[in-house]
Amino acid sequence: MSSYYDEHDCSPLADGERPNHMLHLARLLIDGGYASDLDMEFENLFSGEKKAPPASKKVVEDLPKIPVSPADVSKNTQCPICRADFELGETMLQMPCNHHFHSSCINPWLERTNSCPVCRHELPTDDPDYEEYKRHKARKVQRDFELESLHDSMFG
Amino acid sequence: MANIAVARIKREFKEVVKSEEVAKCHIKVELVDDSFTSLRGEILGPPDTPYEGGTFILDIRIPETYPFNPPKVQFLTKIWHPNISSVTGAICLDILKDQWAAAMTLRTVLLSLQALLAAPEPDDPQDAVVARQYKETSDIFSQTARHWASNYASAPHREPVMDDKVAQLKNMGFDEHKARVALSTHNWDIEQAMENILS
Numbered sequence A: 001m002s003s004y005y006d007e008h009d010c011s012p013l014a015d016g017e018r019p020n021h022m023l024h025l026a027r028l029l030i031d032g033g034y035a036s037d038l039d040m041e042f043e044n045l046f047s048g049e050k051k052a053p054p055a056s057k058k059v060v061e062d063l064p065k066i067p068v069s070p071a072d073v074s075k076n077t078q079c080p081i082c083r084a085d086f087e088l089g090e091t092m093l094q095m096p097c098n099h100h101f102h103s104s105c106i107n108p109w110l111e112r113t114n115s116c117p118v119c120r121h122e123l124p125t126d127d128p129d130y131e132e133y134k135r136h137k138a139r140k141v142q143r144d145f146e147l148e149s150l151h152d153s154m155f156g
Numbered sequence B: 001m002a003n004i005a006v007a008r009i010k011r012e013f014k015e016v017v018k019s020e021e022v023a024k025c026h027i028k029v030e031l032v033d034d035s036f037t038s039l040r041g042e043i044l045g046p047p048d049t050p051y052e053g054g055t056f057i058l059d060i061r062i063p064e065t066y067p068f069n070p071p072k073v074q075f076l077t078k079i080w081h082p083n084i085s086s087v088t089g090a091i092c093l094d095i096l097k098d099q100w101a102a103a104m105t106l107r108t109v110l111l112s113l114q115a116l117l118a119a120p121e122p123d124d125p126q127d128a129v130v131a132r133q134y135k136e137t138s139d140i141f142s143q144t145a146r147h148w149a150s151n152y153a154s155a156p157h158r159e160p161v162m163d164d165k166v167a168q169l170k171n172m173g174f175d176e177h178k179a180r181v182a183l184s185t186h187n188w189d190i191e192q193a194m195e196n197i198l199s
């Protein structure tokens, strides 16, 4: 919840203080106008045929590897990529979203793109442009929310 | 072909054959040869759509890099749909392109195509002519799609007026499919369709 005030170098209103709606709106619009040019630029870079970049090497190396348990075997737990059952003696790589894979199966995928093949949970990448794009998208969601609640408070 | 691709297709093949949708005859997959690189898919046109009850055949090619890259799929059965080329059967669907994920399977692909038949996305068209008709004259689109489904996919509901117009042009010596394409493209105006074929 910090981002808006941090970015704009102003503090939340004190009790009883009235927000300056017009000023606030003007800021959002300026911010939004500038950002929609950026939007286009980022969309051109990362949408269409082009996939998100590979997952960060370091992050992938640090993913936990856990041994297959007798419980996994009795439940016929499968690796979602090769669709073979996990067997005792094998290790599974665990993604932050709690999906499990053979390392040899998930590694080639994460070398292509940064998301879990089951749920699309994204890992960090080593690509600074893409990381900026993700931050920008998160800010856009925040901005749209601000704009909407501001509109509601003025006219609602 | 790489071992992981063959091993996975074999496992998937067993799964899809056992699946509930196959049991209900909604989808089907068959081998074309024993290499597991070329498959034949089949989907049933979903209820309450112009494709209802039709059988649509798909050509499925498994790339060497499967499942890290999507299968290449196209319609062999001729179909009138905004996201499928009425000429080549090429499909515009995100999961067959950049939205593919390695955990998706032949079963999810066939079910997604069935969903695409039920819910076209005209803003991301493969066939611009069909997409425009879908947006501008949705009644004519539905009837045209049903006409194609009854003629090419053995769907049970016919469009007798359209069948008659195709027959008229056929009796004049025009190729049946060319006549159907011209009529479909020109919102079933016989004169415009003839002009189009002759030009």
Ligand SMILES: [Zn+2]
Residues within 6 Å of the ligand: A079, A080, A081, A082, A083, A084, A101, A102, A105
């Ligand atoms: Zn595996």
Ligand SMILES: [Zn+2]
Residues within 6 Å of the ligand: A095, A097, A098, A099, A116, A117, A118, A119, A120, A121
């Ligand atoms: Zn996941």
